[in-house]
Amino acid sequence: TLQDRLQSAFKNLRGKGRLSEADIDAVAREIRVALLDADVAVPVVREFIANVKERASGAEVSQALNPAQQVIKIVNDELVTILGGETRRIRYAKNPPTVIMLAGLQGAGKTTLAGKLALWLKEQGKSPMLVACDLQRPNAVTQLQVVGGQAGVSVFAPEPGNGVGDPVQVATAGLAEARRTLHDVVIVDTAGRLGIDAELMQQAADIRAAVDPDEVLFVIDAMIGQDAVVTAQAFLEGVDFTGVVLTKLDGDARGGAALSVRSITGRPIMFASTGEKLTDFETFHPDRMAGRILDMGDMLTLIEQAEKAFDADQAAKDAERLMGGSFTMDDLLKQLEGIAKLGSMSKVMGMIPGMGQYKEQINNFDERQFDKIKAIIKSMTPAERDNPKIIDGSRRLRISKGSGTEVKDVNSLVDQFFGMQKMMQQMAKGGGIPGMPGIPG
Numbered sequence: 001t002l003q004d005r006l007q008s009a010f011k012n013l014r015g016k017g018r019l020s021e022a023d024i025d026a027v028a029r030e031i032r033v034a035l036l037d038a039d040v041a042v043p044v045v046r047e048f049i050a051n052v053k054e055r056a057s058g059a060e061v062s063q064a065l066n067p068a069q070q071v072i073k074i075v076n077d078e079l080v081t082i083l084g085g086e087t088r089r090i091r092y093a094k095n096p097p098t099v100i101m102l103a104g105l106q107g108a109g110k111t112t113l114a115g116k117l118a119l120w121l122k123e124q125g126k127s128p129m130l131v132a133c134d135l136q137r138p139n140a141v142t143q144l145q146v147v148g149g150q151a152g153v154s155v156f157a158p159e160p161g162n163g164v165g166d167p168v169q170v171a172t173a174g175l176a177e178a179r180r181t182l183h184d185v186v187i188v189d190t191a192g193r194l195g196i197d198a199e200l201m202q203q204a205a206d207i208r209a210a211v212d213p214d215e216v217l218f219v220i221d222a223m224i225g226q227d228a229v230v231t232a233q234a235f236l237e238g239v240d241f242t243g244v245v246l247t248k249l250d251g252d253a254r255g256g257a258a259l260s261v262r263s264i265t266g267r268p269i270m271f272a273s274t275g276e277k278l279t280d281f282e283t284f285h286p287d288r289m290a291g292r293i294l295d296m297g298d299m300l301t302l303i304e305q306a307e308k309a310f311d312a313d314q315a316a317k318d319a320e321r322l323m324g325g326s327f328t329m330d331d332l333l334k335q336l337e338g339i340a341k342l343g344s345m346s347k348v349m350g351m352i353p354g355m356g357q358y359k360e361q362i363n364n365f366d367e368r369q370f371d372k373i374k375a376i377i378k379s380m381t382p383a384e385r386d387n388p389k390i391i392d393g394s395r396r397l398r399i400s401k402g403s404g405t406e407v408k409d410v411n412s413l414v415d416q417f418f419g420m421q422k423m424m425q426q427m428a429k430g431g432g433i434p435g436m437p438g439i440p441g
């Protein structure tokens with residue numbers, strides 16, 4: 001399985017003190033094969049591997065994590081990203097009813113999903129109504145009535161015995177009925193064929209146009225492997241959808257569809273179906289799915305704890321050292337990285353009371369030069385970072401070459417650094433930054 005393959009890829013990293021390019025290449029190759037074997041689409045695999053490699057080789061030597069842990073963390077993060085990052089919840093209409101339309105191939109699990117979704121919504125205090133717009137298959141309407149009955153919700157269906165009705169009309173009438181009877185969510189079940197079919201795609205598009213749904217859920221069988229990509233693209237073009245539901249995740253799906261569909265379509269996976277019972281249904285959480293794929297729950301928890309403990313420890317030490325008046329290039333690098341997360345340097349500094357007097361230095365700090373600065377500092381030796389005073393002309397030349405910058409860039413960084421160092425020393429003498437919680441003032 002994908003899990004086993006990934007774990008064996010990481011195994012070779014255990015006991016390594018440091019990751020070489022060759023190590024990274026080797027693990028990347030194994031992950032690549034594992035993903036392809038799991039039917040993840042080729043372009044998705046390519047991007048995934050590129051991201052993992054880039055992050056792994058750019059990774060700082062972490063003091064909190066060993067190399068195997070670092071790579072596991074990177075792979076986990078990238079899995080979460082590729083699965084969509086955040087959990088995407090249903091967007092309910094401001095003026096009910098919220099209309100949710102289901103689309104997908106025949107057998108994907110739409111009708112079953114209609115029942116699952118209805119039950120789930122009902123449990124959250126909603127009052128859903130199902131609308132039967134699959135008039136293609138003789139049993140489709142009855143099937144929806146059965147699942148609706150199991151879920152204990154109303155089902156709107158065309159009158160029997162009128163021959164084949166018009167699904168667009170049924171959809172419109174269903175929506176009107178839901179308004180009249182004050183249902184706050186309408187779930188529109190539609191027909192699908194075994195393969196991509198222009199006529200049926202048009203029908204789904206027409207239904208969509210008629211009921212103007214708040215969500216169009218593309219329902220896809222996780223077992224269909226590489227076909228998932230073609231099918232998803234066809235529905236994206238033919239009907240368009242706002243979210244994806246993966247079904248049959250209980251089967252021995254190789255997980256490829258889950259990993260491909262989101263990046264290929266750009267649409268979030270919102271729910272997962274995991275069995276035939278109406279309760280076999282869950283909100284899709286990218287982080288949990290990534291965790292399941294990696295199957296390294298304990299390891300990830302460990303990694304998280306190690307990082308947290310290290311952060312707290314390090315932050316305390318940093319504050320102490322800064323307040324003691326010593327400030328190194330490494331500190332600057334760390335500060336810059338922290339600031340990048342928060343927003344701009346001037347914004348962050350501007351929020352600190354008493355920093356007005358250093359306005360010039362702050363504004364002189366060109367934020368667009370951020371990457372350049374990082375590159376320059378990284379090209380310095382540890383001794384140079386600790387004591388930038390030793391950075392003479394020839395060292396500046398070497399650093400500029402190493403970082404792909406010009407000597408004047410190095411000069412200006414060193415100058416700015418001394419400015420900041422002085423600022424820190426003044427603050428230390430003044431007994432800290434006034435008004436900053438946690439810092440003596």
Ligand code: GDP
Pocket residue numbers: 104105106107108109110111112113192247248249250251273274275276280
């Ligand atoms: P539709 O044609 O898209 O409406 O698909 P259906 O809802 O009729 O489902 C097709 C078949 O797949 C039925 O036999 C369902 O019981 C089954 N099914 C649907 N969802 C799941 C699931 O998550 N897991 C499993 N194992 N079977 C499912």
Ligand code: MG
Pocket residue numbers: 110111112134140189190
């Ligand atoms: Mg159906």
